[in-house]
Amino acid sequence: MTALKSLTLHSLLLRSEQMFADYPAVGFVDGQCLGYHQLAHAVRTSSAALQALGVAAGDRVAILSENMPNWAVAYLAVTTMGAVVVPILPDFSQSEVSNILQHAGASVIFSSSRLQPKLADSAGLTIITLDNFSGLPEQTAAAPPPAEPQEDDLAAIIYTSGTTGNSKGVMLTHKNIVSNVEASRPLAEMSPGESLVSLLPLSHTYECTIGLLVPLSGGACVYYLDKPPSPSVLMPALARVRPHMMLSVPLFIEKIYRNRVLTQLQSKAVLRAAMRVAPLRVLLHRAAGRKVKRMFGGRLHFFGIGGAAVAPDVEQFMRDARFPYAVGYGLTETAPLLAGCGPGTTVFRSTGPAVDGVELRVADPDPSTGEGEIQARGPNVMRGYYRDPERTAESFTADRWFKTGDLGTIDADGNVFIKGRLKNMILGPSGENIYPEELEAVISAEPMVQDCLVLQKGGQLVALVNLNLDAFKEYLADMRGGVSDEFDRLRGEAEGYLKQLQQRVNAQLSAFARISRFIPQLEPFEKTPTMKIKRYLYEARLSQ
Incomplete structure (x- = not known):
């Protein structure tokens, strides 16, 4: 893989266009895909149109939309011209959307037509319909960006959807994001021409970095659903695309295990008895695992799980079944991956070791258990919280390690074991x-x-x-x-x-x-x- 000229999204897109020009890049499952050259051209054209609207480097441009190929175009158009993208989760309420737009100071927004009613309280916005880019000035030629963004320039402000109900604007630079793309890509071991079906919201850092930018950095194609991923929509899509990669939260694979696998294995007394004998359990899980792999199309070699811990019995099933699962740990504030392992290197109940370039430590470990707060530093750690210096200062130690708020241990091999949130203990x-x-x-x-x-x-x-x-x-x-x-x-x-x-x-x-x-x-x-x-x-x- 050719080294990047700089750790910016502009350099990342340029390298992918040069290396994978004619490969498919993004598309709907049931539609045509944009190739890498077409994607880069659409990005440059959209950047020029934004400039015609008066958007300049450092200006904030929001995106409020379900997943679609044009989401990727808009994200890259904003960031590669030096402006700052503000992705907004589609599930946010109208008042939350209004507050985010006001706090971020965004004057332009890309929004799907379905979600535009949530903008009723946001006066003075220039609204571009993301479905077809209506609202953008027509451009006959793509103008060059005002100046190529620098690594330490702000690329994104991402408002968290945390379980505490207190949304914060996380400031991520180009270096934060792209360094994490480069560190994460080896875990997936993808090849040009492979595919991924996207399920999670692109407005979340996990999906945006690992489910969009990582595949684009390796020449893979990302496919989007045009409807919510109910079984009746998802199953035909998996059969059609036969993806090599997927990302999920634990709940997705847990539902498959409990509703499709476990119910079958508990349906007969002889199977229930066999499940209590370890060698027989492994054989039963392996047979069930083959069916699950076929359900995903038969080509899956990377199933990334993040966002929360996997239930122990579900992980045991995946290990027995030789299901190609991978586990990662991170936060929005770290763009997101701090630790992770590929399908061939998973350690039971662990999220794996720190990814390349990241340092992790356990602060003030309990002498009897070794447990303490996981702290991190590295090129992917955020600049801070937007317009919130107090909470930014609270999130770092005096020697500039980021406090994750997660309790855990790190073993002698560097594998991270997360126990839970410090605030929840x-x-x-x-x-x-x-x-x-x-x-x-x-x-x-x-x-x-x-x-x-x-x-x-x-x-x-x-x-x-x-x-x-x-x-x-x-x-x-x-x-x-x-x-x-x-x-x-x-x-x-x-x-x-x-x-x-x-x-x-x-x-x-x-x-x-x-x-x-x-x-x-x-x-x-x-x-x-x-x-x-x-x-x-x-x-x-x-x-x-």
Whole structure:
């Protein structure tokens, strides 16, 4: 791979155009793809049109849209001309969108036609319809950018969708982003002409860096769905594209395992017995894994998982099945990848070692466990939070290490093991460290559990549990011969089941970590776009 002239998105696009000109770059699953030369031409033309609108280097230009090929064109058009892109998550409310645009000082926005009603409160904006670029001045020739961006120039301000409900504008430079692209690419081991089906929102750093820029840096093609990825949409798309790569959050593969694999393996007594014998379990998982690989089209060699921890039983299945999963750890503030491993080097329950160029350390480790806050420094660590010097200062140590807010350990081989968020940690009755994420993993291993959340109330641990209602109704039908859909009856049955579940779960936990009450959560949890439960909402409700 030819070295980049500089760690800028301008240099990255130029190298890919030169190396992969005639390869497909981006497209819809059911449509035509733009080749790399066509993509670069569309980017330059759009940059020139933005200049005609008066956009200059350093100006903020927002994007509010579902995933589509034109999202990539707009992102690169803004950043390669030296302006600053402000991606906005499609799930943000109208008021959140308005606040972000005002805080960022954006005067131009690319927006899909479907999401433009969210701009009703944002007066004075120049709106460009991303579906067809209507609103951009027509250009007969692509003008050169005012000046090629420099590595330390600001490239993006990304407003987080965190589970704390407190969105911050993360400032990422060209060097932050492109250094992470270069460090992440070897993990995927992609070849020119390979493909990726994109599922996660491009407005999130994980998908933008690893799911767009990394494939584009290696000559792969990124395919987008033109509808939400329901099974009826996704399955035909996978059959059509037969992707070599995919990115996902844990929930996606966990649903496949629990709904397609585990239900089959628990359907007969002989299979349940075999699952308790390790060598037989491996054989059963391997057979099931072959079916799962075929479901993805049969060519998958990299299935990247990030955003949260994978449930232990699901990871064990993937290891037994030789499913090509890869794990990464990072944050929006680190563009995003700090640690990661490819499919051939995964370590059970670990996110892998630090990626190239990144240093990690455990601050003030507990003498008995080695656990402490993971801190990082490297070329991918953000400049700071936009217009928020106080929170920026709080996020760095005196010697300029970034405080991730995650608790974990690092073993002798450099592998990172994340225990949970520092803010989520609960102190036990005698000062023990209790990580709710670990308790949630135990509960979620139960086939009937869809999602759960462990919180503290009045000094006691409480679990909110969202059951898989279809599976639960089947269970009740087997046990009772039928079940009413009437809400109160269903809640009563759920409470009875949860008392049994509480006994099973607590039998696996240390005395100080046992959960005093299981509460049925009949409605699905509210989540971020990366499928993390908005913990702060339920903490507030539980305290009322």
